[in-house]
Amino acid sequence: MRGKTRRLQLEYGLDFIILDYMQLLVITRGQEKQTEPRGF
Secondary structure (H helix, E strand, C coil): CHHHHHHHHHHHHHHHHHHHHHHHHHHHHHHHHHHCCCCC
């Protein structure tokens, strides 16, 4: 039982980390577009 809950917490943690990372990528990409319109 204890291991199961811990595994669930780990999976949720990974999901949250991935979501945060994706949000960060989107934010940094948006900033790059704003500051450098000619970019790639």
